[in-house]
Structures are given as structure tokens and as C-alpha cells.
Amino acid sequence: MKYLEEFQNPELARGLxxxxxxxxxxxxxxxxxxxxxxxxxxxxGIDQLLPDEVELIHGPGCPVCVTPLExxxxxxxxxxxxxxxxxxxxxxxxxxxxxxxxxRVRGEGGDVRVVYSPLDALRIAEQNPQREVVxxxxxxxxxxPPNAMAVHQARKRGIRNFSMLVSHVRVPPAIDAxxxxxxxxxQGFLAAGHVCSVMGTGEYPELAERHRVPxxxxxxxxxxxxxGIRLTVRQLERGEHTVENAYARAVRPEGNPAARDMLxxxxxxxxxxxxxxxxxxxxxxxxxxRYRDHDAEYRxxxxxxxTCEPARCRSGEVLQGLIKPHQCEAFGADCxxxxxLGATMVSSEGACAAYxxxxxxxxxxxxxxxxxxx
Amino acid sequence: MCLAVPGRVTEVAERDxxxxxxxxxxxxxxxxxxxxxxxxxxxxxxxxxxxFALQRxxxxxxxxxxxxxxxxxxxxxxxxxxxxxxxxxKEAGR
Ligand code: SF4
Numbered sequence: 001m002k003y004l005e006e007f008q009n010p011e012l013a014r015g016l017x018x019x020x021x022x023x024x025x026x027x028x029x030x031x032x033x034x035x036x037x038x039x040x041x042x043x044x045g046i047d048q049l050l051p052d053e054v055e056l057i058h059g060p061g062c063p064v065c066v067t068p069l070e071x072x073x074x075x076x077x078x079x080x081x082x083x084x085x086x087x088x089x090x091x092x093x094x095x096x097x098x099x100x101x102x103x104r105v106r107g108e109g110g111d112v113r114v115v116y117s118p119l120d121a122l123r124i125a126e127q128n129p130q131r132e133v134v135x136x137x138x139x140x141x142x143x144x145p146p147n148a149m150a151v152h153q154a155r156k157r158g159i160r161n162f163s164m165l166v167s168h169v170r171v172p173p174a175i176d177a178x179x180x181x182x183x184x185x186x187q188g189f190l191a192a193g194h195v196c197s198v199m200g201t202g203e204y205p206e207l208a209e210r211h212r213v214p215x216x217x218x219x220x221x222x223x224x225x226x227x228g229i230r231l232t233v234r235q236l237e238r239g240e241h242t243v244e245n246a247y248a249r250a251v252r253p254e255g256n257p258a259a260r261d262m263l264x265x266x267x268x269x270x271x272x273x274x275x276x277x278x279x280x281x282x283x284x285x286x287x288x289x290r291y292r293d294h295d296a297e298y299r300x301x302x303x304x305x306x307t308c309e310p311a312r313c314r315s316g317e318v319l320q321g322l323i324k325p326h327q328c329e330a331f332g333a334d335c336x337x338x339x340x341l342g343a344t345m346v347s348s349e350g351a352c353a354a355y356x357x358x359x360x361x362x363x364x365x366x367x368x369x370x371x372x373x374x
Numbered sequence: 375m376c377l378a379v380p381g382r383v384t385e386v387a388e389r390d391x392x393x394x395x396x397x398x399x400x401x402x403x404x405x406x407x408x409x410x411x412x413x414x415x416x417x418x419x420x421x422x423x424x425x426f427a428l429q430r431x432x433x434x435x436x437x438x439x440x441x442x443x444x445x446x447x448x449x450x451x452x453x454x455x456x457x458x459x460x461x462x463x464k465e466a467g468r
Contacts, residue, residue, distance in 0.1 A: 006440055015445075036377060089424070117425025119392075119407060142378060145410060146426040153392070194378040197421055197429035227439070248435040250421050256429055259410040 007221040016226035017049055020233055024053045028236050029185045030229060031178065031321055033171060034140075034192035035062030035349025036220050042354040044222045046229075054233060057185065057321035058354075060174055060277060061192055063139045064091050064347035065319060068273040069307045071167045072097040075136055078165065078300050079110045085128060087121035088136040090114040091347045096340055098308045118150035118164075125154070125162035134296045137164040142194040144168045144285060145259035148266035151287065151294050165296040166287055169272055171195050172203040173283035179211040183322060188232040190218040190225065193247040198263075200255030204243040212241045219247035266291055275343055276316030315342035318351050325352040332356060378423035380431055381406065383416050397422060 006012070032038055038058045041047055047056045060066055076097045079086035086102070093102045093114065106112040111131075115121050118135055125133035137147040147164065154162040171192055178184055191204065196217045208215045214235035218228030228246045235241065245251055263285070272284025287295045313335070314328040325331050325344070335341040337353050344350035348357070381397035386408065388394065393408040397420075404425070408414055411427045420427040 012440075116404075117407070119425055142423050142428065145428065146407070146424045149407065149409060149426070157390075194421065194423060194428070197378070249432045249439060250429050252429070252432075256410050258412070259428060262410070 007223045009223065012223055013226055016223065016230055020054065020226070020230050021051050023230070023237055024051050024233055025237060027053045027055065028187050028233060029055045029057055030188045030190060030232050031057040031059045031186040032190040032218070032225070032228075033059040033061040033175065034190075034195070034220075035059075035065065035347065035351070035354075036194075037061070037190060037192070037218065037225060038351050039349050039354050040220055040222055040225055042351075042358045045358075046222060046225055050229065054229065056229075058318070058324075058351040059178070059189075059321065060274060060319040061140065061171065062344070062347050062349040062351075063143065063169060064095060065315065065343040065350045066169060066274040066277065067092075067095065067138050067167050067343070068275045069098065069309060070273070070305060071138075071165065072101075073305045073307055074297070074300075074302045075165055076100060076102065076105055077302050077305070078134055078296060079105045079112050080108070081110075081132075081300070083132055085111045085113060085124055085131050085133045086136070087113050087115045087124060087133060089116075089138070091349075092136055092138065094337075094340060094346045095343045096310075096346070098306070118147045119153075122150045122154055122159060122162055125159050129161055131161060132299075133162050134300075135162070135164045137166040137168065140169055140171055140192065140195050141199045141263075142192075142197070144267065145198055145256070145262055148262045151266050151291050152262060154294050155291060160293070163294045163296040163299045164287065166267075166285065167272070168267065168285040169274065170269070170283050170285065172207060173280050174274070175207055175215070176211075177277075177280045177283070178320065179207075179213060181320065183320070186213070186321065188214040188236055189216070190228040190232065191215050193217055193219040193224070193251055196245075196247070196251040196255065198256050198259050200260075201243055201245060201251065201253050202255075208241050208243050214241045215243045217243070217245045217247050217251050219250065274319070276313075276319045310341045313342035315344040315352065318342075318344050325355040326359070328352070378421045378428065380419050381422045381427075382419050383414055383427075386414075386416060395427065397427070 102112050121135040204215045214232050216228045216231045231244050267285035268288040269282050270284050270286040271281050273279045312330050317323045340346045344352040381399040383395045384398050385396035395406045395408045397406045407426045419431040421429045
């Protein structure tokens with residue numbers, strides 16, 4: 001598609017920034033929901049290019065970061081069992097559990113494999129009928145349909161040795177929880193574009209109305225983000241609070257109906273704990289009754305897990321936008337992507353890792369880390 | 375892991391009763407499941423996430439967005455160069 005390349009165009013970015021500057025008259029705090037957007041913003045320094053009035057608060061939209069410690073510990077225990085092949089997306093490997101991570105389990109002899117797609121894990125199950133193959137099913141509404149398809153096919157094709165440890169999360173209840181928090185400073189949302197590619201925009205008007213907050217569906221290129229910010233600021237300045245779509249090339253109002261049907265078939269809405277934040281009602285999916293045979297939580301009786309978060313990690317505050325990563329004392333000192341204390345330092349979409357990778361200057365520990373020591 | 379990238383369909387085929395495609399991501403070629411976009415045809419673009427095509431990329435919308443951006447691009451003459459100006463201002467303030 002010939003138009004795709006143009007979305008990196010600096011001329012257009014200047015135009016969008018000029019328009020934002022011309023529109024803004026007073027301070028506004030916007031939250032970008034998705035970690036992919038946080039990554040783009042920090043990487044391209046978009047937050048520094050914006051007029052001082054516009055503050056970006058980084059949201060909890062990194063599924064790796066919010067997967068609860070208890071689920072990570074369950075994954076670690078299952079992965080360590082003999083006879084199990086544990087399959088996961090690569091960025092879960094270094095997420096710290098209470099006393100180790102998947103990487104370590106693999107080092108200690110566990111059969112932990114990184115897959116690109118949940119269908120790869122299904123294929124591994126087919127090829128290893130004598131082994132139990134468990135896939136770590138995490139992610140937002142974007143990742144849920146692919147994972148649902150893997151479980152659906154396992155059932156349809158009778159691949160009985162395939163199961164999934166599910167910890168899916170949904171964006172709209174999280175937005176609701178953020179707005180309900182007494183400390184909330186957020187005045188407008190850049191909603192996650194790819195989540196809406198699947199789910200459409202139907203869940204948002206009610207939220208925008210009830211919280212009187214603009215919600216603008218936003219993509220991931222620098223230009224998309226600037227356009228999302230521009231539309232949100234324009235609404236705020238006009239005193240409006242509607243749902244707008246700044247990512248129309250990939251988001252239709254109805255989303256992807258086939259994917260939504262599959263989600264409804266395979267999953268059911270459940271309360272879900274978000275790491276660092278706590279339980280948010282109806283904010284997740286679990287496998288529905290019909291797919292219980294493929295539910296790793298039932299297949300592997302994992303209990304008596306005692307979880308313990310490192311006390312110094314302030315990722316909960318980071319995820320809620322209450323502090324910026326470099327305000328955490330451990331940032332860049334004891335906590336780096338190689339030695340993460342919290343999940344927000346692991347995934348490249350986590351706010352702590354994004355700050356560490358792209359914002360070396362201006363943070364006290366940066367020069368030490370930047371020197372070629374190891 | 376939430377990364378979803380646009381790719382172009384180069385081949386469509388059924389495998390194990392599943393509709394699959396070969397898609398090109400700027401030179402990197404991957405197998406992609408088309409079950410959620412079954413009418414995606416060779417030459418078309420879609421957003422792909424963990425091996426699944428999730429939404430067709432709409433060329434018409436892309437063009438409209440760019441037209442709009444281009445229109446805004448004209449504003450820069452009026453406001454100078456905010457990109458560089460912003461950077462300089464922030465740097466100086468530090
Ligand atoms: S810098 Fe490390 S310790 Fe501090 S909040 Fe982020 S992940 Fe937690």
C-alpha cells in the first residue's frame with residue numbers, strides 16, 4: 001500500500017504539532033492506554049515535542065506488565081514439571097515471578113519454548129502427543145482472538161495434550177477503573193488502535209459519556225499518535241467528550257465480527273487481577289466451561305502458591321500513571337532490563353523499559369549504565 | 375508483544391482445514407492465519423498480530439488521513455518550525 005510509508009513523514013508531523021500548539025490554551029493530561037504507544041512516544045520523544053500544556057500519562061496497556069504475579073508463579077511451576085512443554089511469547093521469559101523467571105526454569109532443565117503464534121504451540125502439541133503442551137495465553141483483545149483460535153482448533157481436532165494458561169485482560173474496564181480512582185488526573189484517552197481493530201468502538205461511547213472524557217482511537221506510528229493527541233486536545237478545548245477514530249485505516253466501528261464471535265465462544269468475562277493495580281471487575285477473560293478440558297488451571301492442580309513482590313518496585317504507581325518510571329529509586333540502578341525488579345522493566349512496551357532504553361539523559365543512573373561495563 | 379504490523383498477502387492456501395496465507399512484511403515472509411479475514415485476497419494489506427490477520431487496511435481511509443495531514447502541513451509556514459523549536463526549548467530549559 002503506497003500510503004503506508006508516508007506515515008513516517010516529518011513534514012506532516014510538524015503540521016500536526018503546529019496545530020496542537022495553536023489549539024491548546026491550558027494544561028491537559030492525556031493517557032495513552034497501550035504500551036506500544038508508550039514505546040513510540042518515548043522512542044520518538046513525542047512527549048518532549050509537545051507544548052508544555054500537554055502531559056502524557058502512560059497507561060497500563062502492556063499485557064506482559066499487568067499479568068499478575070500469581071499467574072506468573074503458576075506458569076513457572078507448570079513449566080518446571082517433567083513431561084511438560086511450556087510455550088510462550090518471548091517477552092514473558094524474563095518477567096520476574098516470586099523467586100525466578102521462565103528463563104531460569106529453562107536453564108534448570110524445563111522445556112520452555114518461545115513461539116511466534118499460538119498456532120505454533122498447537123503444532124508442537126500435535127508433534128509431541130506423549131507430552132503435555134501448555135501455552136501461556138496472555139494479552140489484550142488483540143491477542144485474545146488468536147489464542148482463542150488455538151484452543152478452538154485443539155478441541156475441534158481432538159488435540160487433547162494442548163492446554164492454555166489464560167490471563168487475558170480487557171481495556172474498557174481498565175479505563176473505567178482508572179477514571180474511578182480518586183487520584184485520577186486523566187482528562188482524555190488515546191485508546192489502543194489494535195484492540196479496536198478487533199473489538200470496534202462500540203464499548204467506548206458509554207464510558208466517554210459517563211466519565212465525560214474524550215476517547216480517541218489512536219494508532220502506533222508517530223503521526224498516528226500526534227493525530228490522536230490533536231483530536232483529544234481539540235475536544236478538551238471545546239469542552240467535548242466523544243469517541244473519535246483517528247485510526248480509521250485499521251479500525252472499523254464493528255471491529256472484526258468473526259474474531260468477536262470466536263471470543264464469545266471460547267472465553268467468558270471474569271474479574272481479573274492486574275499486577276501492581278489489583279482486581280478490576282470484569283476486566284478479563286477465562287476459558288468458558290465448554291473448553292475446560294483445555295484449561296491449564298484445571299489440568300494442572302497448581303495450588304499453595306505464595307507470591308511476594310519486591311517491596312521497592314513501584315510499578316503499580318507507574319502503571320496507574322501516578323509516577324513516571326525515573327521517579328522510582330531503583331530505576332536504572334538495581335532495576336534494569338537485564339535485572340528487572342518489576343514487569344514494567346521487562347517488556348519493551350513497559351514504561352520503565354521504554355524510559356530506560358530511550359531516555360538515558362536526565363535520569364541520574366543513566367551515565368553509569370551507558371558506560372561499556374559489561 | 376502487542377505489536378501488530380501491516381503485511382501484504384502473496385499467497386492463499388488451506389492447511390489442516392485452516393485458511394492460511396503467506397504474507398510479506400517488507401521483505402520478511404511469514405505464514406499467517408486468515409480465519410478472521412477469510413476474504414482477504416492476494417495483493418491486499420492487513421494488520422497482522424501473532425500470526426493472525428485481524429483487520430484489512432483500508433487504502434481509502436489511509437489516503438483521507440494523509441490528505442488531512444497534508445492540509446495541516448501548510449500550517450507550518452504560519453507557526454515556524456515547532457519540531458525544532460520545541461526540542462531547542464526543552465533542551466535549553468534543562
Ligand atoms: S524501575 Fe524497576 S523497580 Fe522501579 S517501578 Fe520500574 S520495574 Fe519497578
